Amino acid sequence: MTGSPEYTPPKVWSWNKENGGEFANINRPVAGPTHDRELPVGQHPLQLYSLGTPNGVKVTIMLEELLELGFDGAEYDAWLIKISEGDQFGSGFVEVNPNSKIPALLDRSAQPPIRVFESGAILLYLAEKFGAFLPTDIRARAECLSWLFWQVGSAPFLGGGFGHFYAYAPTKIEYAIDRYAMEVKRQLDVLDRRLAVSEYLAGDAYTIADIATWPWYGALAKGLVYDAGEFLQVQDYANVQRWTEAIASRPAVKRGRMVNRTSGEPSSQLHERHDSSDFLTKTQDLLEVSD
Numbered sequence: 001m002t003g004s005p006e007y008t009p010p011k012v013w014s015w016n017k018e019n020g021g022e023f024a025n026i027n028r029p030v031a032g033p034t035h036d037r038e039l040p041v042g043q044h045p046l047q048l049y050s051l052g053t054p055n056g057v058k059v060t061i062m063l064e065e066l067l068e069l070g071f072d073g074a075e076y077d078a079w080l081i082k083i084s085e086g087d088q089f090g091s092g093f094v095e096v097n098p099n100s101k102i103p104a105l106l107d108r109s110a111q112p113p114i115r116v117f118e119s120g121a122i123l124l125y126l127a128e129k130f131g132a133f134l135p136t137d138i139r140a141r142a143e144c145l146s147w148l149f150w151q152v153g154s155a156p157f158l159g160g161g162f163g164h165f166y167a168y169a170p171t172k173i174e175y176a177i178d179r180y181a182m183e184v185k186r187q188l189d190v191l192d193r194r195l196a197v198s199e200y201l202a203g204d205a206y207t208i209a210d211i212a213t214w215p216w217y218g219a220l221a222k223g224l225v226y227d228a229g230e231f232l233q234v235q236d237y238a239n240v241q242r243w244t245e246a247i248a249s250r251p252a253v254k255r256g257r258m259v260n261r262t263s264g265e266p267s268s269q270l271h272e273r274h275d276s277s278d279f280l281t282k283t284q285d286l287l288e289v290s291d
């Protein structure tokens, strides 16, 4: 084993603010707001406070899929929460999500408005509210929820484990990278075996299980996260590749990926979404030209 400096934990842990890791500036050992700031509110029933990360994209894909099916009640305002600047610690945001993480949703069609946090809970809330992307048959529903909860439980090993130590940690620690690379490859194999016998995760129909899983594992399979495609040999998971491509080609997925996105091609970034026409008129390439 190489790359791990000797370290003996002290009796009592203390907060090292200068640990050198990416995101060290926003990580804290305490919860709660750091400053007063109300959240903006737009004209639609659903107010989404988010960012175009895999967890955020789950919700914007779901909302765009619902709109694609003709559910007008799924119209939404998507506000940008800049987590690197600490927006998630503003008092208004903490009222919607006490866990201070995107995505967070406020449904103002109910009085008082209903708050929903945790991407899996938001997908389930929207699926039940609109009666879509969640099978009603008890067996298919159980399969769908099993994969949905699998995703929510598994992704932290991919993001917080593998991604953190492979891409973000200030030193490359072989033990940590090995441990999480093994787990992520095991997870890819779990998906690959399932997708060998089933078109989508819950069966023949595309559901919230796919909507939750695709932004993480589909992006990984395309080599788009952590620049780790070659390291993990993602092309070997042929069934995951087939599923990834099929979902990537859906119009709602293409739109959902653009919302609250702040990196990549300017034409792929729609920082805030308040109307369906924004995809044609408010992407960063167009805003930069008119500045």
Ligand SMILES: N[C@@H](CCC(=O)N[C@@H](CS)C(=O)NCC(=O)O)C(=O)O
Binding pocket: 026, 027, 053, 054, 055, 056, 083, 088, 100, 101, 102, 103, 117, 118, 119, 120, 152
């Ligand atoms: N389990 C949560 C995870 C959400 C999460 O980790 N969000 C990240 C961005 S992808 C975040 O807001 N991080 C800000 C922070 O940790 O302060 C979910 O699925 O919604």
